Amino acid sequence: MTEWNGKTVNVVARLLGSFSIEVDGQLADLGRNMTANAVKMIEIIFLNREHGISKNELLNEVFSDKVLSDQNNSFNNLLYQSRKLLQNSGMDGAKFIDNHRGMIRLECAENAVTDIEIFLGICRKADAAASRAEKKDLYTQALEYYRGPLLPDFETEFWVIKPGMVLKHYFERAAQYLADLAEEDDNYEEMYRIMKHADSVYPHEKWEIGRINALAMQEKYREAYEEYTKVVQYYLETLEQPVPKVLLDIYDRFREGITREVEAAGSFQMSTVRRDEEMEAQLRLNRAGGYFCQYSSFRDICNVLNRNIDKRGNSIHLMILSLVDFESNFRSMPDVLERRSECLKMSIHDVLRSTDVFTGYSSTQYVALLVGVKREDCATFHRRISVKLHELAGSRADVQYRIVAPDELEQILTAGEKN
Structure with missing residues (x-):
């Protein structure tokens, strides 16, 4: 009961x-x-x-x-x-x-x-709590109660996306409040525990950077360095994106302690900075990015590629990328909506390859055609677009995606004409 x-x-x-x-x-x-x-x-x-x-x-x-x-x-x-x-x-x-x-x-x-109602109920009580002790206790309860993202088996389906992002932001707010509190109290061990837990629920978000910072503040430089190298490799090798400046800044802040503990740290950092600069330069050279076209042209391209897919031997995937209105109000704010939509367009353009095509699907959605990629590669494209969107529009702007199966292609294209 x-x-x-x-x-x-x-x-x-x-x-x-x-x-x-x-x-x-x-x-x-x-x-x-x-x-x-x-x-x-x-x-x-x-x-x-x-x-x-x-x-x-x-x-x-x-x-x-x-x-x-x-x-x-x-x-x-x-x-x-x-x-x-x-x-x-x-x-x-x-x-x-x-x-x-x-x-x-x-x-x-x-x-x-x-459990959604119970979790949100705890969070709202925490929001309304007058004392720091009560707020801390309630947010701790909320964090412990939250078992993971909403229905991960269906996380890319539209009916899960919006409530999922609402829950994610409540979780993030609770975790950030508790981590900030721990940092204020110089309790870096607790700060690390909170960041590690948050990262286990939502990997590859901001939590890994906070985790590294918490280790360094405890002067656990070797552990901080090991975490740092993993995150750097994730950006440079998995996402194929430059390393966030905030991450490089953490290394610079604790350079002396890290190099004292880890002999190879200096050469790794030199290599990281060099690769980061090379990637930035390469991105500047490849600014052509994905090709944006009008919907009618996009439909023609899709139809031609779809008809010739067997002959060409290439796979094609259609991704619908949607801005997430977890605040339930940006749609009623034309300036904010226009800004975020434009930032999403720029993010998609910068991340896609010159062989990829995309177009507007609605006021909050774009649809991209990826040629010659595997289905699992779409998740990587989404992560890159998400990182870029956060850079351009801030952390409160989120994007989710859905992969459209080949047999849905014609239906999706027809629906797009009505938007």
Whole structure:
């Protein structure tokens, strides 16, 4: 049993880090295939526990906008499977999922809660807390409760992106507050622990830099140097991007201690600076970047490449890159929206190769065509674009992506004409 809003609930859905349901404190059996559409439907319904979700919206989210030959049949089959899973889980109810006038809700909504609601509740209490001690205690609870990103199996799907980014920013705010507090108290061991935990939840964000700084402040120069080399190699070799200046500055601040502890540090740093300068110079030479064109031209290029893909032997991937409005207000601020959209356009341009093409898809989206890359390479392109966007528009600007399958290409292109 769990206390929530002054009452006891017996169903807790956990969507952070992975998906599971607890009924009366016992983990429910939802089968082995946790990415099945029936499970996905249950996840979406729990995500919309408070207000419900329309049948059409639910179908779009489950099937990712794929065209269904018989929507009603697909929905009824899926509803039956989802209800069966919930029945087997031990939840109380007759239908388990209520379908009333096109709105889909949990039958036991009043007796259920999600870990998202609990996490956000703790964070909001922390935000409102008057004393430092209470705020610290609540943010610590929030950090410990947060098991990971929202539904990572579906993190690139639109229905996960926005709530996922909202949760991420609440998590980041809690972690940063606690890390700053630890630094103020000269408790660098605690600062390192917080940064390490945050980095384990959201790798390759800003936390690794704070972690290195915390080690150096403890005069653990060898450990700091080992962390530093890993991060440098990640930027130069994995992302193929220059090393952030803030990271180089940390090394400069603690140069004396690091070189005293690690004999090879000086030569590594010289090599790092040289490679960093070479990469900057190369990027300046290659500023041509991705080719931006009007939507009609983009569609023609896509169609030609798609028709000749077998003959050419090249793979093509379509990426939809979307600005994330986790603040729920930048869309109502034309100047901010225009600025962030332009920054995203510049970021995509600078990261893509001259053989890649992209175009505007909506006021907050661009679609890019990548030729001759593997599907997993798209994640690397996204990370590079994200890093560049943060440089241009600040840390509160975020971008998420979705890879479009070849059989969705025509549908996506047609939809784009309407945007």
